[in-house]
Amino acid sequence: MPRLYADPVAVASAFAFAPRQVVEQVVPEYHSSALAWLGRTEETEAEARRAYEIEQRLR
Structure with a gap:
C-alpha cells in the first residue's frame, strides 16, 4: 500500500x-468566454439600436 494512504492528513x-x-485551470477559460459573450x-x-434608429428615420 502506498504511503499516501497510510497518512490520513496526506x-x-x-x-x-x-x-x-481544477478550478485554477478552468477559471481563466471561463472568464475569457464570459467576457467574449458579454x-x-x-x-x-448597439447594432440593433442603430438599425431601429435608421428604420425610424425612414418612416
Missing part, C-alpha cells in the same frame, strides 16, 4: 488540492 490534503487545481451581446444591442 489523503485529506490530496483531496483538497485536486479540486482547487462583448458580443453589447455589440449586438
Whole structure:
C-alpha cells in the first residue's frame, strides 16, 4: 500500500488540492468566454439600436 494512504492528513490534503487545481485551470477559460459573450451581446444591442434608429428615420 502506498504511503499516501497510510497518512490520513496526506489523503485529506490530496483531496483538497485536486479540486482547487481544477478550478485554477478552468477559471481563466471561463472568464475569457464570459467576457467574449458579454462583448458580443453589447455589440449586438448597439447594432440593433442603430438599425431601429435608421428604420425610424425612414418612416
